[in-house]
Amino acid sequence: MKSIDIREYHTPANGIFFKAKRRLLSERSSCQKIEIFDTEFFGRVLMLDGLVQTTIKDEFFYHEMLVHPALLSHPNPEEVLIIGGGDGGALREVLLYPVKRATLVEIDGRVVEVCKKFFPWLSLALRDRRVKLEIADGNQFIREPNRMFDVILVDSSDPVGPSAILHQREFYARLRECLKSGGIVAAQAGSPLYYLDHLRKKVAFLRRLFKFAFFYLGPVPTYPGGLWSYIFLSDKINPLRIPKKEPSAGLRYYNLDIHRAAFALPEFLSKHLL
Amino acid sequence: MKSIDIREYHTPANGIFFKAKRRLLSERSSCQKIEIFDTEFFGRVLMLDGLVQTTIKDEFFYHEMLVHPALLSHPNPEEVLIIGGGDGGALREVLLYPVKRATLVEIDGRVVEVCKKFFPWLSLALRDRRVKLEIADGNQFIREPNRMFDVILVDSSDPVGPSAILHQREFYARLRECLKSGGIVAAQAGSPLYYLDHLRKKVAFLRRLFKFAFFYLGPVPTYPGGLWSYIFLSDKINPLRIPKKEPSAGLRYYNLDIHRAAFALPEFLSKHLL
Numbered sequence: 001m002k003s004i005d006i007r008e009y010h011t012p013a014n015g016i017f018f019k020a021k022r023r024l025l026s027e028r029s030s031c032q033k034i035e036i037f038d039t040e041f042f043g044r045v046l047m048l049d050g051l052v053q054t055t056i057k058d059e060f061f062y063h064e065m066l067v068h069p070a071l072l073s074h075p076n077p078e079e080v081l082i083i084g085g086g087d088g089g090a091l092r093e094v095l096l097y098p099v100k101r102a103t104l105v106e107i108d109g110r111v112v113e114v115c116k117k118f119f120p121w122l123s124l125a126l127r128d129r130r131v132k133l134e135i136a137d138g139n140q141f142i143r144e145p146n147r148m149f150d151v152i153l154v155d156s157s158d159p160v161g162p163s164a165i166l167h168q169r170e171f172y173a174r175l176r177e178c179l180k181s182g183g184i185v186a187a188q189a190g191s192p193l194y195y196l197d198h199l200r201k202k203v204a205f206l207r208r209l210f211k212f213a214f215f216y217l218g219p220v221p222t223y224p225g226g227l228w229s230y231i232f233l234s235d236k237i238n239p240l241r242i243p244k245k246e247p248s249a250g251l252r253y254y255n256l257d258i259h260r261a262a263f264a265l266p267e268f269l270s271k272h273l274l
Numbered sequence: 275m276k277s278i279d280i281r282e283y284h285t286p287a288n289g290i291f292f293k294a295k296r297r298l299l300s301e302r303s304s305c306q307k308i309e310i311f312d313t314e315f316f317g318r319v320l321m322l323d324g325l326v327q328t329t330i331k332d333e334f335f336y337h338e339m340l341v342h343p344a345l346l347s348h349p350n351p352e353e354v355l356i357i358g359g360g361d362g363g364a365l366r367e368v369l370l371y372p373v374k375r376a377t378l379v380e381i382d383g384r385v386v387e388v389c390k391k392f393f394p395w396l397s398l399a400l401r402d403r404r405v406k407l408e409i410a411d412g413n414q415f416i417r418e419p420n421r422m423f424d425v426i427l428v429d430s431s432d433p434v435g436p437s438a439i440l441h442q443r444e445f446y447a448r449l450r451e452c453l454k455s456g457g458i459v460a461a462q463a464g465s466p467l468y469y470l471d472h473l474r475k476k477v478a479f480l481r482r483l484f485k486f487a488f489f490y491l492g493p494v495p496t497y498p499g500g501l502w503s504y505i506f507l508s509d510k511i512n513p514l515r516i517p518k519k520e521p522s523a524g525l526r527y528y529n530l531d532i533h534r535a536a537f538a539l540p541e542f543l544s545k546h547l548l
Contacts, residue, residue, distance in 0.1 A: 007291065013314035014292035017281065040287035193495055219493060219501040221467055226500010227493040253540040261535035266527040 006037060006045075008052050010194060010224040016052075018042060024118055029110035031162060036118045042222060044118060046087060048111070048157060054087050054119065058221045062188070062228065064254040065218035067093035069232055069262065070151050070186035072243045077150045079103075079180070083138035083166065085155030086111035088123035094153070095128050096248040102131050103149075107162075109135040139165050147178045154187035159198045167198065169205040172233070176209055185233040189215065192269055193225035202231070203273045211235045215273060216262040218253070230262075239263060280311060282326050284468060284498040290326075292316060298392055303384035305436060310392045316496060318392060320361060322385070322431060328361050328393065332495045336462070336502065338528040339492035341367035343506055343536065344425050344460035346517045351424045353377075353454070357412035357440065359429030360385035362397035368427070369402050370522040376405050377423075381436075383409040413439050421452045428461035433472045441472065443479040446507070450483055459507040463489065466543055467499035476505070477547045485509045489547060490536040492527070504536075513537060 003019040010016070020037035024044075027034055035047040043056030054062075067090050071077050078100040082090050086106035094102050104126070106112055112133065115123045126133060134141060138154075141147070152175055159167040167190075175185050192199060192215075199215065206213040210233040220228045232239045242260055265273065277293040284290070294311035298318075301308055309321040317330030328336075341364050345351050352374040356364050360380035368376045378400070380386055386407065389397045400407060408415060412428075415421070426449050433441040441464075449459050466473060466489075473489065480487040484507040494502045506513045516534055539547065 003287075011315050012293075013277075014290065014316065016288065017291050018288035019286075041285050042288065219499075221499040221501065225493075225495040227495065252542045255538075255541050255544070257538035258540055261538035264529075264531035264535035266532055267529050268526045270529070 003040065004037070006039070006047075008047070008050065008222075015224075016222065018045075020045070025114055027110070029108050031108040031110075034108075034110060034114060036114065046115065046119065049161065051158065052222045053157070054089060054122070055222050059089050059122070060252040061218060061220045062223070063089040063093050064251055065216075065228070065230060065262065066090055066153060066155060066186060066188055068247060068251070068254040069216060069230070069239060069259055070153065070184045071097050072245055072247060072259070073232075073234075073237050073239050074151055074182070074184050079149045079151075081105065081142075081147075081149040081152045081178070083141075083152070083154045083156065084163075085153070087115045087119055088112075088125045090153055090155045091131065092122060092125040095125050095130065099130060102128075103134065104131065105134045105136050105138045105141045107135070107137050139171055142174050142178050148180050149178055150180050150183050152178060152183070152185045154185065156188060159190055159195060167202065169209070172206060172209055176233075176235075179235075182236040183234065184237055185210075185231075187231050187233075189229040189231045191224045192217065192227060192229045196269075196272060199229060199269075200272055206231065206233060209233070212238050214239055214263055215265060215269070217265070218258075218262055277314065278311070280313070280321075282321070282324065282496075289498075290496065292319075294319070299388055301384070303382050305382040305384075308382075308384060308388060310388060319496075320389065320393065323435065325432065326496045327431070328363060328396070329496050333363050333396070334526045335492060335494045336497070337363040337367050338525055339490075339502070339504060339536065340364055340427060340429060340460060340462055342521060342525070342528040343490060343504070343513055343533055344427065344458045345371050346519055346521060346533070347506075347508075347511050347513050348425055348456070348458050353423045353425075355379065355416075355421075355423040355426045355452070357415070357426070357428050357430065358437075359427070361389045361393055362386075362399045364427055364429045365405065366396060366399040369399050369404065373404060376402075377408065378405065379408045379410050379412045379415045381409070381411050413445055416448050416452050422454050423452055424454050424457050426452060426457070426459045428459065430462060433464055433469060441476065443483070446480060446483055450507075450509075453509075456510040457508065458511055459484075459505075461505050461507075463503040463505045465498045466491065466501060466503045470543075470546060473503060473543075474546055480505065480507060483507070486512050488513055488537055489539060489543070491539070492532075492536055
């Protein structure tokens, strides 16, 4: 059987390639192009607009690092909001905690539908009775009154394209208003190698908005450059005070040593961001 | 001008690609295939046997993490040996310290010659009066009597192919005999994603050979999976006791926060290596 040769471009001049055994889906939703492949090395892969979002082999790096630093740092996370994350991977990690409700707001209903079919081991989490699924624009959703959460997770796509609004000052200012006392925002913040200028602008306004605004890092092999950044925002919780709780058993990347280590920034970042 | 499309295979089914403006060199030395390109995104790139060794854009991740954890941990590194590293990048980092002598033993004289020509900003280090260059097999070199060093750095290629011997127990047992009191070995240990089985075997014998045998990690965007592992070996120096010295000014990745953080192992590694 002839394999399909797939490329993800990180710039017009470089990227990753992988061979797929089968193309399971290729369609254009109202928001974006959705493709799903069975690949030889990374297992099943979800791509949106030509960019890898989730692979079976390495999704745990990303989902664990988006969720656990915030959830474990919060003393009692009852109400959790996830903006984006229609594949259900971040939700699965959130449900490891005794939350009362986890609200997932995904703009593209088709992502949720196709992930239910092709990534059932991720989207299984959507069936949990604590979950409330809303197909809506996250930026609109948080404008409505009485949106209050202990932890808000922003599982968006890149700062260019349709998710651009989810990387701007006004969005974060509103997120801050949606936090209960002691609340925490954690967000994916893109590649520190390819989007350093975006990070620099972001850190400037985030440090004015929140008492604690920290970048942290973790590897994601199939994301551009293999190194990913996240932000931790709170007016009360300092993430450098290592949580005294134990992480859930069965995690594959995150532990308390990694929690501490993730906040160490290399020279090329700390110089640019401070 | 038509660009050249280059692929580096990490498995037969995946890898990275990049476009080159020019192929500057392609030849077969007595040891391996040597290729040098000017690429659009990564700048000048050295490939050996089809694998990226050094790019101008990201070589600092690798060279700084191979060299500084050991050199900064040693109280007085006077005699340093580098096995491999013919491009001169690791040597450049070593010479930031007040060493008396840095001996570089590279098996492939052609690598040194072509890097002098095409990577002068790396191999400039070779002209330092403290440097002794030997074109020889590192594994033979250390068998000779009176080879004693404060720090030995192993800047080898992957654990498959011609460098396989530099990843085996017997080699490390002899390195231990070549260490002065309080000496340190640091070595690149390959991809923790693609070579986890190699790492597991290595940690088993290294922990029997040395009092302190620690893996540590750092990103290297153009290396397979973007995440790289290194080992720190010593009978006296515990790398988890953070050095009290300040790193050299002008580094781009390494600092003391990173030193500490690099030794934190993710769950999928600590479970497999302990």
